[in-house]
Amino acid sequence: MFGKPNLIRRPYFLAAIFASFLAFALDSFGSAAYAQEPVQESSVEIKARPVDTKTLVSGPYKISLWGVDAVATGNPVFELQARSVLEEKIAQKPIECVIKIRNQNDISAQCVNHAEEDLSLYMLQQGYVVVNRELVYGSIYENPYIEAEKSAQRQSKGLWSLNHEKGSGSRFENDNPFILGGVIFVGLVLAALAAITFYIMRGFRNVVEVQNQSMDLATKERVLREKEKFVIASMIDAEIKTNKTKIEAYLLMYDEMLKDLKNKSKEPKYKKTGDIIQKQPALSRSVFDGNTHKLDLLGQHTASDIIHYYARIKTVPDYMEIEPDAPVNEVIGIVDAAVDGARKIDSISDKLLDKFASMLLVQDN
Numbered sequence: 001m002f003g004k005p006n007l008i009r010r011p012y013f014l015a016a017i018f019a020s021f022l023a024f025a026l027d028s029f030g031s032a033a034y035a036q037e038p039v040q041e042s043s044v045e046i047k048a049r050p051v052d053t054k055t056l057v058s059g060p061y062k063i064s065l066w067g068v069d070a071v072a073t074g075n076p077v078f079e080l081q082a083r084s085v086l087e088e089k090i091a092q093k094p095i096e097c098v099i100k101i102r103n104q105n106d107i108s109a110q111c112v113n114h115a116e117e118d119l120s121l122y123m124l125q126q127g128y129v130v131v132n133r134e135l136v137y138g139s140i141y142e143n144p145y146i147e148a149e150k151s152a153q154r155q156s157k158g159l160w161s162l163n164h165e166k167g168s169g170s171r172f173e174n175d176n177p178f179i180l181g182g183v184i185f186v187g188l189v190l191a192a193l194a195a196i197t198f199y200i201m202r203g204f205r206n207v208v209e210v211q212n213q214s215m216d217l218a219t220k221e222r223v224l225r226e227k228e229k230f231v232i233a234s235m236i237d238a239e240i241k242t243n244k245t246k247i248e249a250y251l252l253m254y255d256e257m258l259k260d261l262k263n264k265s266k267e268p269k270y271k272k273t274g275d276i277i278q279k280q281p282a283l284s285r286s287v288f289d290g291n292t293h294k295l296d297l298l299g300q301h302t303a304s305d306i307i308h309y310y311a312r313i314k315t316v317p318d319y320m321e322i323e324p325d326a327p328v329n330e331v332i333g334i335v336d337a338a339v340d341g342a343r344k345i346d347s348i349s350d351k352l353l354d355k356f357a358s359m360l361l362v363q364d365n
Contacts, residue, residue, distance in 0.1 A: 043098050048111075050086040053079065053128050054120075056095075056111070065120045066100045066110040067136045067145055068129040071159050078162065082128040089113055089122055100135075110141075116308050116348065117301075124148040125300050127158020143292040144307050151296060229297040230360070235287045236306065237356040243283040243313070244349045247342055250281035254339050261332050270322045270331065277331075279338050280317040281345070285310050302355055309348045312341075 048058035053070040056063040073079065093114040101108035111119045121141075123129045125148045136142045153160045200207070261268050269275065288310045295303035322331055 041098050041100065043096060045094050045096050047092075047094050048090070049092075050083050050090065053082040053086070054123065056090075061105050061107055063097065063107045063109050063111070065123065065129070066098075066108045067132055067141055068120045068124060069132045070129055073159055073162060075162065078159070082123070082126075082158070085126060085128065086119065086123060089117065089119060095119070108135075112308060116305065118304055118308060121145060121148055121304050121307065125152055125157075125304075127152035127155075127160045130159075140289070140292065140310065141307065144295055144303060147293065147296045148300070151300070225297065228294070232291050232294055233298060233356055233359050235291070237353065237360065239284055239287040240309070240349050240352055240356070243281075244346065244353070246283055247281050247346045247349065250278075251339060251342050251346065254335055254342070258332065258335050258339060261328060261335060268328060268331070270326070271324050274324050275322045277320045277322060277334055277338065278317050279320055279334075279341075280314050281342055282315060282317050283313045283345075285313050285315060298359075302359075305348070305352055305355070309345070309352055312345050312348070 046058045046063075048056040048063060050056050054065040054068055055070075056065070090113055095111050095113050097107075097109035097111040099107055099109045113119060120129070121144065124131065124145055131145045131149045133142075133146070136145050152158055260266075288306065295306060298306070320334060322334075
């Protein structure tokens with residue numbers, strides 16, 4: 001890459017070596033920066049095990065959970081507990097990961113376990129990691145992830161339960177000022193307590209009335225939240241039912257196409273003029289997009305299921321043009337993959353509709 005300097009004939013060989021090293025360092029830095037650029041998202045199914053709060057290993061690959069950051073607590077017991085929670089969630093079963101960023105064997109991916117639960121979201125809900133706001137900014141996961149972090153903080157879960165307060169003490173150099181100050185302090189405290197007791201006894205009735213009003217307001221707020229929860233559940237339930245109808249129509253059409261392609265007694269239709277395959281059903285998500293900040297009303301598990309359902313949805317599907325000379329087996333594989341993806345979404349739709357049916361039935365009662 002660089003010419004070898006003549007150390008005997010050139011007195012400035014040190015400057016040449018430094019310039020060569022600097023050029024090599026800049027070139028390496030540029031290559032590394034390029035290698036860490038986001039890649040085209042692809043989904044893979046792997047078996048992995050956790051090594052810390054947000055990192056998994058699978059063979060030679062190190063996989064960081066996308067959208068979250070670990071927090072250095074300096075508490076080894078907490079770190080082991082967090083790793084155990086992630087390990088139990090994976091349960092030694094295959095997980096499905098969507099690769100977001102890749103740098104050789106270092107991968108950043110969004111992963112779900114065998115129960116379709118987002119591992120990043122789950123660790124946020126338990127308080128073991130925090131949101132990487134730079135990565136999730138502008139994505140559909142921004143609001144749900146931040147709400148999960150806030151929920152864990154409110155409930156003092158995981159790292160939010162750790163107490164890092166340090167004790168402090170005081171020391172007086174002279175005993176006499178300390179005793180005098182203590183007497184004065186005790187006197188002031190007693191006087192303050194006497195005054196507070198007097199005013200509490202005088203205004204006891206007003207305090208009771210204020211407490212009653214606060215309880216009434218809390219009750220009304222709880223009722224309003226339940227009504228809002230019912231409205232959001234009803235709207236999302238209706239949107240999923242509409243999408244399910246579209247999925248069933250899509251499956252009906254492409255199941256028939258798959259049947260014709262596998263029929264060896266007649267020539268496939270695309271062999272004459274070609275064909276265009278719609279790789280996913282075109283579905284709706286406007287209700288979900290307008291209410292992502294309210295999903296926590298439906299509960300953590302339901303909100304997680306809803307997020308993963310809509311993550312698979314495309315309002316504008318991908319299309320693939322099939323040429324007349326394309327091999328039949330290749331076309332069958334493309335159509336089969338499209339049908340399989342639609343069936344997965346249909347299965348998730350059924351589970352969500354069952355949850356909403358139970359939720360809405362309780363509300364009606």
